[in-house]
Amino acid sequence: MINEKIISLKKMANKIRMDTFNSVIAASSGHLGGSLSIIEILTVLYFDVMDLNEMKNEKERDKLVLSKGHGVPALYATLANKGIIDKELLNTLRDINSPLQGHPDCRKTKGLDVSSGSLGQGLSTGLGIALAQKLSKLHYRTFVILGDGEINEGQVWEAAMFAAHYKVCNLIAILDVNKLQLDGATNKVISLGDISRKWKAFGWNTIAVDGHSIEDLCYKFNTIPNNGPTIIIADTIKGKGISFMENNVEYHGKIPNDHEVLIARKEIEEEGNMWSI
Amino acid sequence: MTVNEKYGASLLDLADRQNLIVIDADISRASKTYFFKEKYPDRFFNAGIAEQNMMSIASGIATMGYIPITHSLAKFITTRALDQIINGIAYPNLNVKMVGIYAGLSIGKDGATHQALEDIAVLNTIPNMTIVCPGSMEEVEELLKQSLDVNQPTYIRLCAGLTPKLANDYIKFGEANRLTTGTKVTVISTGVLTDFIYEVITENNLVDKVELIHIHTIKPIATDTIVTSALKTKNVLTIEDHNLIGGLGSIVTDALSKHYSEVQIKKIGINDVFGCSGSVEDLYHKYGLSKKHILEYITEAIKAI
Ligand SMILES: Cc1ncc(C[n+]2csc(CCOP(=O)(O)OP(=O)(O)O)c2C)c(N)n1
Numbered sequence: 001m002i003n004e005k006i007i008s009l010k011k012m013a014n015k016i017r018m019d020t021f022n023s024v025i026a027a028s029s030g031h032l033g034g035s036l037s038i039i040e041i042l043t044v045l046y047f048d049v050m051d052l053n054e055m056k057n058e059k060e061r062d063k064l065v066l067s068k069g070h071g072v073p074a075l076y077a078t079l080a081n082k083g084i085i086d087k088e089l090l091n092t093l094r095d096i097n098s099p100l101q102g103h104p105d106c107r108k109t110k111g112l113d114v115s116s117g118s119l120g121q122g123l124s125t126g127l128g129i130a131l132a133q134k135l136s137k138l139h140y141r142t143f144v145i146l147g148d149g150e151i152n153e154g155q156v157w158e159a160a161m162f163a164a165h166y167k168v169c170n171l172i173a174i175l176d177v178n179k180l181q182l183d184g185a186t187n188k189v190i191s192l193g194d195i196s197r198k199w200k201a202f203g204w205n206t207i208a209v210d211g212h213s214i215e216d217l218c219y220k221f222n223t224i225p226n227n228g229p230t231i232i233i234a235d236t237i238k239g240k241g242i243s244f245m246e247n248n249v250e251y252h253g254k255i256p257n258d259h260e261v262l263i264a265r266k267e268i269e270e271e272g273n274m275w276s277i
Numbered sequence: 278m279t280v281n282e283k284y285g286a287s288l289l290d291l292a293d294r295q296n297l298i299v300i301d302a303d304i305s306r307a308s309k310t311y312f313f314k315e316k317y318p319d320r321f322f323n324a325g326i327a328e329q330n331m332m333s334i335a336s337g338i339a340t341m342g343y344i345p346i347t348h349s350l351a352k353f354i355t356t357r358a359l360d361q362i363i364n365g366i367a368y369p370n371l372n373v374k375m376v377g378i379y380a381g382l383s384i385g386k387d388g389a390t391h392q393a394l395e396d397i398a399v400l401n402t403i404p405n406m407t408i409v410c411p412g413s414m415e416e417v418e419e420l421l422k423q424s425l426d427v428n429q430p431t432y433i434r435l436c437a438g439l440t441p442k443l444a445n446d447y448i449k450f451g452e453a454n455r456l457t458t459g460t461k462v463t464v465i466s467t468g469v470l471t472d473f474i475y476e477v478i479t480e481n482n483l484v485d486k487v488e489l490i491h492i493h494t495i496k497p498i499a500t501d502t503i504v505t506s507a508l509k510t511k512n513v514l515t516i517e518d519h520n521l522i523g524g525l526g527s528i529v530t531d532a533l534s535k536h537y538s539e540v541q542i543k544k545i546g547i548n549d550v551f552g553c554s555g556s557v558e559d560l561y562h563k564y565g566l567s568k569k570h571i572l573e574y575i576t577e578a579i580k581a582i
C-alpha cells in the first residue's frame with residue numbers, strides 16, 4: 001500500500017531529479033550519472049531519515065558526508081528543496097564566484113558538513129565526526145555516501161577496520177552500487193567481488209536496499225542495528241531516470257546535447273506526472 | 278585534437294619499446310591510455326581508483342627493468358600518492374613515469390579539489406625526481422619519448438588547452454626553449470601559459486623587448502640559460518599557473534641566487550590561495566593571468582628598469 005508520505009517523497013525525488021539535471025545543464029559541466037543514482041537516497045535521507053531540526057543546537061543535527069563528491073549537484077538540489085540554500089543558486093553551479101563549487105566546499109555552501117572531491121577519504125572523515133559525537137555526547141548520527149568505484153581506495157578499508165574495532169554505531173555508510181566507475185563497469189576495472197561479504201568480514205552490519213525505491217529506503221533506514229557500524233548497500237542505476245543515460249558509462253561526466261536535453265526533461269516530467277494526481 | 282588525445286597517440290607510438298608498461302587509475306577514458314590498452318592489453322593495467330597502490334606497483338615493476346608509466350589527474354597522482362613516490366620510487370631512483378593530466382587551473386570547473394597548484398613545489402623537493410611540463414602538443418610527444426631514457430623518476434605535468442606547436446621547436450630534455458630574444462625583460466614560463474604569453478608579446482609588438490624563455494623541464498632546470506638571459510636584461514618576470522610558493526618563480530629565483538644584486542625579479546602566480554570552479558577564462562581573469570593582466574605585468578617590468 002502506498003501511503004501519502006511515500007507519494008510526497010516520490011514527488012520530491014522527481015523535483016530534485018529535475019533540478020539536478022537542470023543545474024548541470026546550466027553549468028554545461030558536471031557529473032550527471034553519479035548524481036542521478038543518489039537522488040532517492042538523498043531524498044529519503046533529507047526528507048525522512050535525518051534529523052535536521054534547526055531549532056536545536058546546529059551542532060546537534062545529523063551529518064552527511066558526500067564522499068563521492070562529484071555527485072554534489074544532487075545534494076545541492078536536495079538542499080535547495082529543503083530550503084537550506086537558495087534555489088536560484090542552482091543555476092550558478094560551477095560558475096566563477098558561485099558558492100556551488102564543482103565539488104563540495106563546506107566553507108562556501110550552507111548545509112554542507114565537509115568538503116570532498118578527492119575520492120576515498122569520506123568514510124574516514126565521517127568516522128571522525130562520529131567519534132566526535134561520542135566524545136561530545138551530542139546527539140546526532142553521521143551518514144556517509146560512497147561510490148562503488150570509490151571503494152577501490154585502500155583508505156576506505158582502513159576506515160572500515162577502525163570503525164569495527166571501535167564499534168562506532170552512530171556511523172551509517174551508504175554504498176551507491178551503480179556498477180559503473182569512470183573507465184567502465186566496476187567489475188571490469190577492479191572486481192569488487194561479493195561486496196556484502198567483504199563488509200561483513202570487516203565487521204560491519206550490512207543491509208541491502210533497492211536504491212531507487214522510496215518505500216524500501218524508508219523501511220531499511222528504520223532497521224539500522226545499534227551494535228556497530230552499518231553499511232546500506234544500495235542497488236542503483238547510474239544515470240537513473242533518463243533512458244539514454246541509464247547504465248551508460250559515457251554519461252559519467254558527459255553533457256547531453258540540446259536534443260537529448262529535451263528528451264531527458266520530458267522523461268523526468270512524465271515520471272513526475274505519475275505522482276501528481 | 279585534445280592534449281590528452283595527443284598524449285594517448287604518442288604513448289601508442291612508443292609501444293615498440295617492449296619494456297613499456299602502462300598503468301592507469303580509472304581515468305583511461307580521459308588520459309586516452311585506452312588507445313594503448315586496446316592494442317596492447319597485456320602491457321596495460323587499470324589499478325582502479327587506487328593511486329597509491331598504482332604507484333607502489335609501478336615501483337615494483339620498475340625494479341625488474343620495465344618502465345611503468347602511471348596516470349591520474351595531476352592533483353591525485355602527485356600528492357595523493359606522495360609517500361609512495363618519495364620512499365618507493367625516488368629514494369631507490371627507479372625509472373617510473375608519472376603522468377598527471379589537467380594540471381593547474383586548466384581543469385576549470387571541477388574546482389579546487391581537482392586543481393593541482395602545488396604539484397611542482399612538492400615534487401621539486403624530492404631528490405632524483407625530474408619534472409617536465411610541456412608547452413605544446415609537440416612537446417608532449419617529444420618529452421614523453423625523451424623522458425623514457427632519463428633513467429630516473431619523471432613527473433610529466435600535462436595542462437589542458439596546449440597549442441599544437443610553439444614558435445621554436447627546439448625540444449631537448451633539461452634545456453630551455455627560447456621563443457623571443459628581446460632585451461628589456463626576461464619572461465619565464467612553463468606549460469600552457471607559454472604560448473598564451475607569446476601571443477601577448479607578438480600581438481603587442483613586444484618581440485624586441487621581451488626574451489621569452491619556455492621552461493619545459495622544471496627539474497633539472499636550465500640554470501645557465503636563465504642566468505645568461507637575466508644578466509642580459511637585468512630584469513626577470515616569471516608567470517605561472519601554480520602557487521607562487523615553491524613554483525617556477527621560486528625555482529628560477531633559486532637559480533639566480535648568486536645574482537640577486539644585479540637582477541630585478543618579479544614573480545606572478547597563484548598567491549597562496551586555493552582555486553575555485555569556473556571556466557578557464559574566468560579563472561585566469563580572477564587569478565590575474567588573463568592576457569590583459571599579462572600585458573600589464575610585462576609593460577610594468579619594462580618600465581621599471
Ligand atoms: C582520488 C581520486 N582519484 C580519481 C578521481 C577522479 N574520479 C572522479 S569520479 C571517478 C569515478 C568514480 O566512480 P564511482 O565511485 O563508482 O562513482 P559514480 O559511479 O557514482 O559516479 C573518478 C575516478 C577523484 N575524484 N579522486
Ligand SMILES: [Mg+2]
Pocket residue numbers: 147148149176177178179180181238
Ligand atoms: Mg559507481
